[in-house]
Amino acid sequence: MMSIENIAFIALFVTAVTLFTLKIREIIANIRMGQAIDRSGNASERWKTMLLVAFGQKKMFSRPLPAVLHLAVYVGFVIINIELLEIIIDGATGSHRALSFLGGFYNLLIASFEVLAFLVIVACVIFLARRNIVKVARFHYREMTSFPKSDANLILIAEVLMMSAFLIMNASDLILQGRGVEHFTVAGAFPISQFLVPMMDGMSEGALVLLERACWWFHIIGIFALLNYLPYSKHFHIVLAFPNTYFSNLSAKGRLTNPESVTREVKLMFDPTADPYAAPADTNGAVQRFGAKDVPDLTWKQLLDAYTCTECGRCSSSCPANQTGKLLSPRKIMMDTRDRMEEIRTNIKKHGQDHNDGKSLLGDYITAEEIWACTSCNACVQECPVNIDPLGIIIDLRRYLVMEESKAPTELAGMFTNIENNGAPWQFSPADRINWANETN
Amino acid sequence: MSNALNVRTMAECLASGEVPEVLFWVGCSGSFDDRARKITRALVKILNAANVKFAVLGTEETCTGDPAKRAGNEFLFQMQAMQNIQVLNAYEVKKIVTACPHCFNTIKNEYPELGGNYEVMHHTQFIQSLISEGKLKLKEGGEFKGKRITFHDPCYLGRANDVYEAPRELIQKLDVELVEMKRCKQKGFCCGAGGAQMFKEAEPGNKEVNVERTEEALALQPQVIATGCPFCNTMMTDGVKNFNKENDVKVLDVAELIANAADL
Ligand code: SF4
Ligand code: SF4
Numbered sequence: 001m002m003s004i005e006n007i008a009f010i011a012l013f014v015t016a017v018t019l020f021t022l023k024i025r026e027i028i029a030n031i032r033m034g035q036a037i038d039r040s041g042n043a044s045e046r047w048k049t050m051l052l053v054a055f056g057q058k059k060m061f062s063r064p065l066p067a068v069l070h071l072a073v074y075v076g077f078v079i080i081n082i083e084l085l086e087i088i089i090d091g092a093t094g095s096h097r098a099l100s101f102l103g104g105f106y107n108l109l110i111a112s113f114e115v116l117a118f119l120v121i122v123a124c125v126i127f128l129a130r131r132n133i134v135k136v137a138r139f140h141y142r143e144m145t146s147f148p149k150s151d152a153n154l155i156l157i158a159e160v161l162m163m164s165a166f167l168i169m170n171a172s173d174l175i176l177q178g179r180g181v182e183h184f185t186v187a188g189a190f191p192i193s194q195f196l197v198p199m200m201d202g203m204s205e206g207a208l209v210l211l212e213r214a215c216w217w218f219h220i221i222g223i224f225a226l227l228n229y230l231p232y233s234k235h236f237h238i239v240l241a242f243p244n245t246y247f248s249n250l251s252a253k254g255r256l257t258n259p260e261s262v263t264r265e266v267k268l269m270f271d272p273t274a275d276p277y278a279a280p281a282d283t284n285g286a287v288q289r290f291g292a293k294d295v296p297d298l299t300w301k302q303l304l305d306a307y308t309c310t311e312c313g314r315c316s317s318s319c320p321a322n323q324t325g326k327l328l329s330p331r332k333i334m335m336d337t338r339d340r341m342e343e344i345r346t347n348i349k350k351h352g353q354d355h356n357d358g359k360s361l362l363g364d365y366i367t368a369e370e371i372w373a374c375t376s377c378n379a380c381v382q383e384c385p386v387n388i389d390p391l392g393i394i395i396d397l398r399r400y401l402v403m404e405e406s407k408a409p410t411e412l413a414g415m416f417t418n419i420e421n422n423g424a425p426w427q428f429s430p431a432d433r434i435n436w437a438n439e440t441n
Numbered sequence: 442m443s444n445a446l447n448v449r450t451m452a453e454c455l456a457s458g459e460v461p462e463v464l465f466w467v468g469c470s471g472s473f474d475d476r477a478r479k480i481t482r483a484l485v486k487i488l489n490a491a492n493v494k495f496a497v498l499g500t501e502e503t504c505t506g507d508p509a510k511r512a513g514n515e516f517l518f519q520m521q522a523m524q525n526i527q528v529l530n531a532y533e534v535k536k537i538v539t540a541c542p543h544c545f546n547t548i549k550n551e552y553p554e555l556g557g558n559y560e561v562m563h564h565t566q567f568i569q570s571l572i573s574e575g576k577l578k579l580k581e582g583g584e585f586k587g588k589r590i591t592f593h594d595p596c597y598l599g600r601a602n603d604v605y606e607a608p609r610e611l612i613q614k615l616d617v618e619l620v621e622m623k624r625c626k627q628k629g630f631c632c633g634a635g636g637a638q639m640f641k642e643a644e645p646g647n648k649e650v651n652v653e654r655t656e657e658a659l660a661l662q663p664q665v666i667a668t669g670c671p672f673c674n675t676m677m678t679d680g681v682k683n684f685n686k687e688n689d690v691k692v693l694d695v696a697e698l699i700a701n702a703a704d705l
Contacts, residue, residue, distance in 0.1 A: 258554050398512060419506070431500060436471070
């Protein structure tokens with residue numbers, strides 16, 4: 001027999017999954033706005049990178065304390081979600097602890113969920129303290145405005161509440177099992193929640209059943225709410241860290257791309273017999289820009305990067321420009337890219353596909369001052385725990401400024417002229433290039 | 442010291458029918474900058490002492506295009522690259538050694554796609570191979586024996602190309618006390634010159650990048666700050682001057698340390 005409770009659960013479940021799917025499709029469409037870049041091939045190296053960096057969290061361990069805490073939350077999150085399976089069966093059918101037929105193994109599962117839940121609570125409390133009491137610097141840079149700050153706190157608090165609900169639910173269950181109340185099958189092992197029992201033992205049977213149900217619902221509604229909050233939040237990295245590391249750049253960090261479009265034109269200049277009107281091979285009629293002015297000029301991987309960013313600030317805290325007070329913050333580059341993508345999507349939804357709001361990533365979000373402060377040192381790329389490349393975006397924006405708008409800082413324009421005229425960034429005569437060989441020192 | 446250097450250009454080699462085993466790519470800084478020219482000369486002394494058959498392009502060499510590329514001028518970069526690749530390929534160059542990590546990175550990683558395929562080595566890697574093959578001998582107890590030395594990782598050698606050990610192993614051969622900064626190797630902090638910053642004023646901030654980095658190095662109280670990049674050398678030298686320490690702390694390239702220990 002289906003109870004009203006089961007029907008409510010199923011309705012909730014279907015709604016949550018549908019809404020999530022719709023949002024995911026929108027995000028995929030956003031990422032597809034980006035330009036092509038080949039990140040296929042070398043599958044074994046890609047799987048290895050994903051296993052080490054996303055699954056194994058290898059890069060987190062260059063900062064051990066947050067790494068251990070994060071690992072607790074991460075393992076807790078993954079393992080406790082096995083519990084989700086039972087919750088769905090119980091919720092849809094009205095059974096209680098549907099998986100308890102697993103016997104000893106079931107007890108082991110529940111026991112480990114409890115231990116993990118406790119560790120998650122501890123880690124989240126420390127994380128909250130690091131953000132709000134110790135005030136670790138990287139959580140308070142300029143780009144950490146109100147939403148990014150509350151985004152982090154909200155999830156941490158939600159985790160604490162959900163894990164507490166899980167433990168209180170188990171404690172009530174344990175008492176009810178002990179009193180032999182019908183429906184509450186004797187099953188599970190409760191190494192953590194047993195300590196809550198003395199506090200709750202005085203409660204009546206009715207109150208306990210109510211509490212158990214309330215916690216159960218709180219837990220599952222929390223999970224559905226979280227699921228639908230993820231795509232709006234930095235916490236989306238728990239999903240995207242996997243594809244993002246799979247599609248990592250596998251070549252040397254120092255290598256920048258050599259854009260095809262430029263190579264074609266330069267080859268023409270070097271080869272007088274080439275046909276200047278030959279149709280370019282891969283631009284299906286669209287005007288191709290040199291460099292990037294707005295989000296659609298970036299590659300799909302750069303857009304995937306932006307959705308994957310955890311806003312942890314490891315990049316900015318190691319950025320030489322940022323650490324010496326310049327406006328540049330590689331984290332902000334990623335956050336701006338994501339915000340602009342979302343803005344373009346909102347525009348499309350409101351005004352149709354071809355709407356032009358007259359805004360762009362470069363100018364309205366990221367300023368020239370920021371991108372010219374970069375030393376291309378790759379510290380941000382090295383530090384990022386999910387293999388994001390803020391430097392690539394910075395270079396693409398510079399390319400647009402220089403090649404489309406001729407807006408290089410004056411000294412750099414001078415440097416270009418020197419290279420063109422003298423073959424060196426300084427004003428020396430090329431004839432003097434080997435004078436060093438005849439000097440004495 | 443200071444005997445005349447034995448340097449031949451590719452053009453001269455071609456004329457006399459010699460095939461050098463390696464091309465020494467000097468780079469703009471190593472060719473024109475007063476301080477960097479000393480590093481160039483130190484490296485040539487090492488190559489001479491080890492009897493390496495090498496040549497330079499001389500006046501046929503031109504900027505790799507690295508600063509133009511990092512500053513967004515891809516056209517200029519690719520023009521420079523194509524020009525250089527034409528020259529290098531015409532001489533059938535197979536192996537290149539350079540003392541500039543920017544040239545190293547560009548030729549190694551960005552030239553292949555444009556048709557330039559060479560084996561490229563940073564001079565610290567090349568010197569290391571000379572020593573391990575027994576071609577270069579260091580004297581016991583050179584001038585730097587027992588001194589405190591810290592090594593500043595050039596970004597384009599370290600993070601960009603994962604070369605961390607070659608320069609360190611060379612320094613350790615000098616019987617010195619190698620002390621590491623907290624931010625070293627993968628976590629190395631930039632000197633502030635890369636990405637074409639060398640050629641412009643920094644954006645407004647509260648500190649110069651090279652001052653921040655030099656401060657970190659000086660806190661270790663070294664007698665020498667070693668590095669492996671002419672641009673890092675400039676930035677760290679300026680940083681040391683900023684703290685009025687130029688009489689106590691020298692900024693030297695690894696090639697200069699080795700040339701000294703080989704009594705060249
Ligand atoms: S590459 Fe640029 S943005 Fe990244 S850390 Fe270095 S200076 Fe900062
Ligand atoms: S780009 Fe990477 S390191 Fe920087 S904030 Fe995002 S996740 Fe953290």
